[in-house]
Amino acid sequence: MKVRIFKNLRFSCKKFTHSGDFRAISYEPTSLGSPRNPYRTILRRDYPEPFIALLAFVLGIWLWDHYFSGSDTYAPGTEEIALVKIDRDLRLADAMHGDPAWLKWIAGAEEPALARRHAMEALDKLAKGKAMSEAGLEVRTILQAVDDGLPVAPVLTQTLGSRPPGQFETASKRLRKHDGTWWEAHWVESAELDRKPAEPWHPAYADDLQQIRARAVGARGFVWLTGLAGLLFLPMTLRRTFHAFRARPSGYAAAWPMRLGLVVFLVATLAWIGFTTTLEIGITALPDLPPLAGILLDSAARVLPTVIALALLFRRPSHIVRSLGLNRGFAPGLVFGWTALLMLIDQVLSQTLGASSASEPGGGLSAGDAGLWGLVFAVVSACILAPLSEEILYRGILFQSFRNRMGLLAGAVLSSGIFTILHFYDGYGLASVWIFGVSCAFLYSATGSLAATIALHMLYNSLIKLPEWLVYHAPLG
Numbered sequence: 001m002k003v004r005i006f007k008n009l010r011f012s013c014k015k016f017t018h019s020g021d022f023r024a025i026s027y028e029p030t031s032l033g034s035p036r037n038p039y040r041t042i043l044r045r046d047y048p049e050p051f052i053a054l055l056a057f058v059l060g061i062w063l064w065d066h067y068f069s070g071s072d073t074y075a076p077g078t079e080e081i082a083l084v085k086i087d088r089d090l091r092l093a094d095a096m097h098g099d100p101a102w103l104k105w106i107a108g109a110e111e112p113a114l115a116r117r118h119a120m121e122a123l124d125k126l127a128k129g130k131a132m133s134e135a136g137l138e139v140r141t142i143l144q145a146v147d148d149g150l151p152v153a154p155v156l157t158q159t160l161g162s163r164p165p166g167q168f169e170t171a172s173k174r175l176r177k178h179d180g181t182w183w184e185a186h187w188v189e190s191a192e193l194d195r196k197p198a199e200p201w202h203p204a205y206a207d208d209l210q211q212i213r214a215r216a217v218g219a220r221g222f223v224w225l226t227g228l229a230g231l232l233f234l235p236m237t238l239r240r241t242f243h244a245f246r247a248r249p250s251g252y253a254a255a256w257p258m259r260l261g262l263v264v265f266l267v268a269t270l271a272w273i274g275f276t277t278t279l280e281i282g283i284t285a286l287p288d289l290p291p292l293a294g295i296l297l298d299s300a301a302r303v304l305p306t307v308i309a310l311a312l313l314f315r316r317p318s319h320i321v322r323s324l325g326l327n328r329g330f331a332p333g334l335v336f337g338w339t340a341l342l343m344l345i346d347q348v349l350s351q352t353l354g355a356s357s358a359s360e361p362g363g364g365l366s367a368g369d370a371g372l373w374g375l376v377f378a379v380v381s382a383c384i385l386a387p388l389s390e391e392i393l394y395r396g397i398l399f400q401s402f403r404n405r406m407g408l409l410a411g412a413v414l415s416s417g418i419f420t421i422l423h424f425y426d427g428y429g430l431a432s433v434w435i436f437g438v439s440c441a442f443l444y445s446a447t448g449s450l451a452a453t454i455a456l457h458m459l460y461n462s463l464i465k466l467p468e469w470l471v472y473h474a475p476l477g
Contacts, residue, residue, distance in 0.1 A: 038315050043255055047263045055266035062273055066424055074131040074361070082126060082361035083139060083181075084370075086119040088472050090182040092216055095209035106224055107216040108471075116147050122361040131361075134160075142183040152190035168195060175201035178208055178477030208476045215474065219467035223343075226463060230340025237337025244446035245408055253323045253400050256313075261401020264312050268305035268393065269422070276301050291373035295380055302385040306392045313397065324396040328449035335456045338439050342460065345435055353428040364429070369465075370473045378465045387457030391440065394419045396450045399441045412441035436460065 093115035096104050104110075110118070123140045126132040132140075138160060145155040157163070171188050174180040180188075185205050279297055283289060289297075314320045321327045369378045394415060403411035416437030423433045440453040 039252060042313060043257070043260070045260060047259055052259065052263060052266070055263065055270060058270060059266060059273075063421060067421075074126065074129045077367050078129075078131050078360070078362055079126055079133060079136050081365050081367045082122050082363075083136065084367075084472060085363045085365050086122060086139070087181045087183075088212060089115050090119060091209055092212050092471070094182070095213035096216075103217065107213070107220050109213075109216060113147070116143050119143055120147075122363075125361045139183050142186055146186055151193075152186050153193075154190075156187060172201050176204050178204055178475075180205065204477075211476055212471065215470040216467075219470045223463045223467060226336070226459075227340045227343040230336035230338075230343075233333040233337035234340055237334050237341065240334060240446045241442050244442055247408075247445055247448070249400070249403065249448075251323055252319070253396075254404060256397075256401045256404055258401050258405035260313075261397055261404075264309045264401075265393065265398045265418075267312065268309040271308050272301065272305040275304050291377070294368070295373075295377050298377070298381050299385055302381060302389050306389040309393055309397055324392065324400075325444075325447070325449040326451050328447065328451055330455045331443075331447045331449060331452040332455070334443060334447060335452060335459060338443055338456055339459055339463070342436060342439060346432060349428055349431050349435075353431055359426050359428075364425070365468070365472055369469055371475065374473050375469050378469055379462075382465045383458055383462045387454050387461060390419070391450055391454045391457055394437065395440050395444045395453050399444065403441075403445070408441075408445050412438045412445075416441060 089110070090112070092107070092109045093112045096107060096109040097112055099107075099109075109115075120140060120143050123132060123136055123143070126136055127140075138156065141156055141159045142152050145152045168188065168191055171180060171184045175185055175188065180201070185201075188201065279301055283294070283297070310320055314323070366374075366378075368374055398418065399411055399415035402415050405411075406414070416434050419437040420430050420434040423430065425433065440456060443456060444450060444453045
């Protein structure tokens with residue numbers, strides 16, 4: 001009977017004042033009388049402060065454990081992904097050694113000596129965190145020998161002993177099949193003085209260097225072209241953002257008390273933490289999980305907090321679309337304008353914070369992005385589902401609730417701060433995430449369209465993840 005009654009109701013929502021006072025929101029019965037309005041019930045819920053404090057305390061313990069646990073060790077697999085990054089960075093540096101400085105800057109290539117120094121710093125972090133194996137020690141030894149201008153093969157033998165029988169032939173074959181690494185090439189080249197390789201490998205290795213160079217220049221050059229195109233929309237973007245401070249929110253979402261939005265966010269986030277923790281335990285127990293199953297499980301973890309939050313606030317999908325502005329335009333001019341502005345700000349951050357930040361040895365890369373299945377995973381997880389779910393939760397619900405009580409600027413700053421601390425990056429990364437969150441809040445306020453902030457988030461993540469995959473994870477050959 002309740003379902004039938006609900007289906008015979010027509011939802012109507014009138015304007016709210018800027019202060020968030022409830023004016024009129026009602027269900028108008030078509031045939032079965034006037035039931036109690038569920039949205040009035042949601043808005044009148046009173047969450048006691050001890051309950052909110054308990055939720056915040058539990059989340060705080062989880063955050064404290066991630067930020068201040070005091071552990072110097074790295075997660076399993078950190079060395080493997082660090083070696084992937086080191087290998088491609090070293091090869092890119094060698095491939096672009098003779099290119100002009102401006103082209104190196106566009107492609108993100110370093111001078112070979114600087115790339116070797118950064119590689120050794122990453123390996124030293126692994127050694128300090130007790131995460132370096134014999135393979136990492138071998139790479140460190142070869143890097144030091146090349147940096148000192150010494151022959152690699154004798155230094156390697158003196159430091160680590162003789163290589164196992166057949167390793168020279170195996171390494172040369174790997175290089176010939178485009179599976180080798182920068183350090184294998186230097187070792188085999190040095191050892192060739194005393195023996196002949198099983199197969200000629202130099203042409204294949206040279207081809208690999210040119211592939212990496214072409215990918216870096218092409219992919220990262222496209223990112224900069226996107227930023228340059230966005231500069232054309234920058235004046236309009238700044239003008240619309242200024243007008244956002246005078247915007248007056250209306251509708252059901254404009255009546256959300258800050259306490260309601262905060263409780264919904266905390267409940268959804270804690271549910272996500274519990275689900276992902278259980279998921280990590282299960283994946284650890286099943287190391288041979290098929291890639292498709294991993295993508296599906298990650299997708300479930302991505303959308304879970306958003307689904308919970310929307311279920312607590314809405315009763316029909318159509319109400320979600322209207323209240324959050326998902327039915328409004330993508331505002332492509334503003335999206336490209338904000339992309340250009342964020343790229344300019346990022347350059348300032350990288351110059352001021354990037355050099356001093358204690359980055360991870362893997363440089364933020366993920367082993368799950370390797371290969372073609374890794375590309376599918378990166379697109380689905382980082383480029384589609386993360387922008388969709390995070391914008392609904394952080395901007396559509398959390399920021400909107402804070403803005404109703406504190407105004408645009410304070411709401412954007414505070415909600416973006418919460419958004420930031422749930423991303424575990426170094427100082428530069430955290431500053432970048434916070435500025436991005438504030439930018440999305442301004443864009444949402446300027447357009448009233450959550451579709452626009454989702455589009456900005458998708459474009460921003462894609463401009464990071466896709467070039468990253470091409471340079472570091474795409475197979476060679």
